[in-house]
Amino acid sequence: MRHSAPHSAAGSEGASDGRWARLAYTQLFRLLLPIMLLRLWWRGRVQPAYRSRWRERFGFISLPTAFRGDSVLWVHAVSVGETQAAEALIRALLAQDAALAIVITTTTPTGAAQVRKLFAADLAAEGRPGRLFHSYAPFDMPGSIKRFIGECRPRALLVMETEVWPNWLAVCQSRAIPAYLINARLSERSARGYRRIQRLAEPAFRAFTHICAQAGADADRLLALGARTEALSVTGSIKFDQSISLDDETLRQLVANEVAAERFTWIAASTHEGEEQLVIDVHARLLQQHPGALLILVPRHPDRFDRVDGLLARSSLSHVRRTQIPDQAGLVRTADVLLVDSMGELLYFYERSDLAFVGGSLVNNGGHNPLEPAALGKAVVMGDSQFNFADICSQLSGAGALLTVDRLSLEATVSSFAQTPGLAREAGEKGRAFVVANRGAIGRVCERILPGLRPPPATITES
Missing domain, CATH: 3.40.50.2000 (Glycogen Phosphorylase B;)
Incomplete structure (x- = not known):
């Protein structure tokens, strides 16, 4: 645990409720998995890429040799917009640490295509070295996420905007891997949705090492959902720092x-x-x-x-x-x-x-x-x-x-x-x-997260 102070009875009861909620969520996820796979196949009628690389969604990835050790950072961006927003941050992090390698995951093929477009010169491929590697994000099932983390052994997880997966965060927390929510935004409508599953959402938001919110209203909603006050900052939107390059x-x-x-x-x-x-x-x-x-x-x-x-x-x-x-x-x-x-x-x-x-x-x-x-x-x-x-x-x-x-x-x-x-x-x-x-959010985000981007301890406990 992060704090050494003893839990109150209410706190222990809340933690227990959270574990039961996550267990129920995991079982539901497994039951729905065939439907999710069918949906991927169905969407593949129009975008064939949805029917490829399914092993990655179960955590099976094959990283180049250069991505071994404790120099890997995991950055997750859902699709095109989040990938575009992450570009300036990724380039800033690569410039800060010459030994750093980044595994960037996306959920959609359009996000994958955006990674290839923005980072073509930096992507590692067969026979070609690089400091970036793309994979589809693992499903939020304990086996998939443990398999993925076991392969890439990231020193930290950076999640763009508000993509909150309870099992990802629980496994990272159990392995002392810091997790950061970057450029977080949370509309009132999304907040209402999270409040319906408060027992599941609250432990997830509390598990973040630090949350960098876009605006004060976003921060207020995150606090109401369980984010820790000391682990929350308003840093502005890094989309102001997004590269608008028209180089083709x-x-x-x-x-x-x-x-x-x-x-x-x-x-x-x-x-x-x-x-x-x-x-x-x-x-x-x-x-x-x-x-x-x-x-x-x-x-x-x-x-x-x-x-x-x-x-x-x-x-x-x-x-x-x-x-x-x-x-x-x-x-x-x-x-x-x-x-x-x-x-x-x-x-x-x-x-x-x-x-x-x-x-x-x-x-x-x-x-x-x-x-x-x-x-x-x-x-x-x-x-x-x-x-x-x-x-x-x-x-x-x-x-x-x-x-x-x-x-x-x-x-x-x-x-x-x-x-x-x-x-x-x-x-x-x-x-x-x-x-x-309004530019400058990248610098404020880096101030919050760079101190925590260190190799995780060797001793781990399973979630």
């Missing part, structure tokens, strides 16, 4: 050739079911006043590309899919809509747009990251479902860089920016300045 000049030129600078161009990014039809209808009416306008439509999930293509085919608008170019270069210049059915290219389309609508916000999904378009100097529009980035959206709104709309006012807002392009440029510059002024 071939792709950059392709987008520039297709999206004419003289056209008013707005992008609807990371959209969900229920949003695409709305923005298609808005754009159809916008074209009556601004015939040259272009909509760049970027669905959030690849398995919905064909469905959105069908919506466009049934509309009055002409459209081109990103995968049709450059085979048929120049098509976008005469199209009303460009459907981006590719991954990892969003920043390049943000750069070429005048106005960015960030999706997941006109449906009750909490919205996606508005900092990327803001950092690129783009005016940002979102619906009022912003709980995933509530603090950041509030600050961007206060800086005059983000406008909140509803389904009725979206059309008028886009039309206003199309009518007066200078307004979009002004709001975009305010957003860019806001992002620059």
Whole structure:
């Protein structure tokens, strides 16, 4: 245990309740495992990568020789957004310790692809040395996690944002492996969900060696769920420090050739079911006043590309899919809509747009990251479902860089920016300045976690 003081009867009873809750959770996890595997196989119809590397999800990994010993750090990032946010932190940690090697896990194939894209030169592969190694994250079952940890023997675990797995944390705690929650955010809706399983959630949050929260509201919710006061800091969002690199000049030129600078161009990014039809209808009416306008439509999930293509085919608008170019270069210049059915290219389309609508916000999904378009100097529009980035959206709104709309006012807002392009440029510059002024979270996070990144003791006890 971390503290030597004796437990009170109530404390012992609470710990016992927590163990029973975790045992029940583990049994339920095992019962649901066939359904989870079937879901992976089903999703593999559209993304074949879901059907590969299943052994890794059970903790079977084969690390290169360089990843042996006590110099390994485990960083977990769920998918694309968390991986992007982790990039600057990972590079800072590698720079701090020349002997450090990092095993980075993701849950989704799109996250794996993002790792390959961001860290191509650093990834270890067969016959090639490197300081990074990717694996899919092990299932939260004691056998899987013990197998994974036994292979990589990490000196610490860094979990990005709020991915809390009770068995991961219990096994790390039993082996004296420090666990850190980085860039933690917790909406009120997520907090309500955790409160329903308080006996399971509280020991998990208490097990973190330190939690670096994005904002004060996140910290308050984490404390209410059991996080220890002395192990919690508000460090800001490391997404302000996220690298916005547009270093693929071939792709950059392709987008520039297709999206004419003289056209008013707005992008609807990371959209969900229920949003695409709305923005298609808005754009159809916008074209009556601004015939040259272009909509760049970027669905959030690849398995919905064909469905959105069908919506466009049934509309009055002409459209081109990103995968049709450059085979048929120049098509976008005469199209009303460009459907981006590719991954990892969003920043390049943000750069070429005048106005960015960030999706997941006109449906009750909490919205996606508005900092990327803001950092690129783009005016940002979102619906009022912003709980995933509530603090950041509030600050961007206060800086005059983000406008909140509803389904009725979206059309008028886009039309206003199309009518007066200078307004979009002004709001975009305010957003860019806001992002620059709020950088520095990486340094604050490193101050909290670097003292604990030391090799774990040799003596261990099983959970």
